[in-house]
Amino acid sequence: MSLFPVTHSVLSQRALAAEVLPLHFGETPADCRLLVRGMNDTYLIRVEGTPYILRAYRHGHRTLPDIRHELDLLRHLQEQGAGVAAPVARQDGEFITEVAAPEGARYIALFTYAPGASRSLTPEVAERYGQAAAGLHQSMESYESSHRRYPIDLRHLLDDRVPCILPLLEHRPDDMTFVSRMWRFLYQHLDAIAPSLTRGLCHGDLNGGNCHIDDEGRVTFFDFDCEGPGWPAYDVAVFNWTTRDMPDQNAALRLWHAYYDAYRQVRPLAGPDAD
Numbered sequence: 001m002s003l004f005p006v007t008h009s010v011l012s013q014r015a016l017a018a019e020v021l022p023l024h025f026g027e028t029p030a031d032c033r034l035l036v037r038g039m040n041d042t043y044l045i046r047v048e049g050t051p052y053i054l055r056a057y058r059h060g061h062r063t064l065p066d067i068r069h070e071l072d073l074l075r076h077l078q079e080q081g082a083g084v085a086a087p088v089a090r091q092d093g094e095f096i097t098e099v100a101a102p103e104g105a106r107y108i109a110l111f112t113y114a115p116g117a118s119r120s121l122t123p124e125v126a127e128r129y130g131q132a133a134a135g136l137h138q139s140m141e142s143y144e145s146s147h148r149r150y151p152i153d154l155r156h157l158l159d160d161r162v163p164c165i166l167p168l169l170e171h172r173p174d175d176m177t178f179v180s181r182m183w184r185f186l187y188q189h190l191d192a193i194a195p196s197l198t199r200g201l202c203h204g205d206l207n208g209g210n211c212h213i214d215d216e217g218r219v220t221f222f223d224f225d226c227e228g229p230g231w232p233a234y235d236v237a238v239f240n241w242t243t244r245d246m247p248d249q250n251a252a253l254r255l256w257h258a259y260y261d262a263y264r265q266v267r268p269l270a271g272p273d274a275d
Contacts, residue, residue, distance in 0.1 A: 003102065017031065019099075023090040053085065053222070055111065057108070059101060062107070065147040070225065072145055085222035116213045125213065126239075130258065133235070152230030157234075158190075193272050200232045203224060203226070232273070
């Protein structure tokens with residue numbers, strides 16, 4: 001009997017520990033545990049008490065040049081002194097391992113573990129986060145790569161996303177109409193201001209959850225899977241996703257101002273970028 005097609009498998013923890021982790025750590029025993037199953041799958045690795053993060057990229061989600069761009073960016077940021085979870089090389093100097101999963105080739109990369117933990121949002125935490133985000137953008141400005149990376153543009157943000165959402169709303173015609181109208185409104189509005197916005201590299205998902213803060217207040221960013229060339233002002237605005245569902249919108253506004261003011265103290269914004 002032929003194998004049934006698979007869209008997204010879960011790679012065996014034991015197999016990763018036995019076949020992939022020795023490429024990084026040799027014969028040193030390594031523990032591997034599935035942490036999060038999502039767009040990509042995340043595993044917590046422990047080697048002699050030291051934690052690491054292993055990411056198994058979903059088949060077809062990112063091209064090999066996309067991933068090389070991401071990992072090279074992280075190495076650049078690490079060299080610049082930015083707080084990031086950096087890729088960990090194999091013993092042969094390579095950073096990416098390819099495995100033959102049932103659905104096709106999947107790429108695997110290992111990262112340092114971001115020290116600290118996620119923190120509940122307070123004005124002080126938002127301020128730390130804003131300062132660190134501005135420093136991250138500054139460090140990104142000097143990065144150059146020979147690897148092609150998809151752009152964070154209107155096609156990526158809207159045209160490639162909304163058509164996938166609309167069929168799921170067929171049983172809710174009012175919501176379907178709302179999403180369609182919002183799609184057109186946002187596209188027209190952003191298309192009008194896009195030429196005036198500053199271009200630059202973005203993290204792509206600076207929602208407040210993709211960083212840890214240690215006891216000394218140092219911020220370490222991780223999960224750069226969505227990074228790419230785009231509008232840093234968009235990257236800044238993504239922070240609002242963290243506060244949009246807060247019941248106290250006055251408190252949410254205070255958090256936004258704490259974050260935004262701290263960002264601009266490090267990396268000033270002007271004109272349409274500030275609007």
